[in-house]
């Protein structure tokens with residue numbers, strides 16, 4: 065019997081990469097004490113077809129939220145490009161150890177820094193330990209983030225509001241302030257924004273607001289640091305398969321995660337990390353500062 069050619073339907077996830085990425089997510093909610101290691105469908109962070117070419121050789125990067133998800137994928141690719149990596153994280157020791165193991169397998173050094181970005185003193189210590197242990201600091205990736213869906217603005221009390229802002233924007237401010245004395249001409253700061261900061265999000269009112277603020281912070285800081293030769297850019301991801309959403313959404317909604325992107329699937333972290341390499345490496349982006357780079361799986365930029 066002649067084989068029948070598969071015809072794409074409107075429901076099929078769009079594939080454009082070197083290997084097909086998962087289109088349907090499992091209906092799995094993560095409990096508060098669970099982490100990336102507990103996800104049934106493991107996020108893909110290895111970017112197996114990405115060849116390093118020493119674009120970050122001899123550089124030192126500090127990545128907040130580097131234990132899992134996007135941050136983990138960035139840590140691995142930075143290491144593949146020759147950077148030593150400090151991985152800052154809140155609590156998921158098993159995830160952090162796994163990230164560190166992969167960084168070291170790429171042939172560079174990894175430093176784990178456990179603590180809360182709401183704590184100014186800890187942010188300062190994290191930077192100091194990076195500089196003392198790894199010999200400097202060239203790239204700061206502000207990436208630690210928190211969100212919790214809420215049906216209405218009335219469901220977000222002041223405590224929640226403060227928590228979201230203190231982690232998402234406050235953490236970026238504090239780590240940047242601590243890092244700046246060590247950054248020099250050619251250094252780079254990369255902030256993780258979000259498509260929700262570009263488009264808004266009906267059920268992430270506080271979170272989307274912080275992401276819009278992060279985009280404004282990125283552009284403002286880029287202007288402020290221009291004369292010092294330090295570039296500041298943001299990446300605005302669309303839906304990405306990481307612990308963030310399964311920790312927040314009910315299982316049934318997790319199974320639909322990413323279906324509303326034009327590509328009808330979420331990104332895997334390995335589809336985000338090359339954008340961070342691009343913005344970190346002077347060889348790629350020495351003439352780019354103050355941009356918000358959308359990596360959204362949807363057509364166009366906003």
Ligand code: NAD
Nearest residue numbers: 129132133134153154180181207208209258303304306308
């Ligand atoms: P993730 O859960 O893997 O990473 C978030 C990390 O933030 C955690 O691992 C944790 O270490 C850190 N963190 C949270 N609260 C902290 C605190 N108080 N102090 C220190 N660290 C803290 O999820 P992810 O999706 O990789 O998230 C990384 C970034 O990407 C976040 O800024 C998030 O807002 C952003 N983002 C994610 C998506 C998505 O769909 N996953 C989309 C757009 C933007």
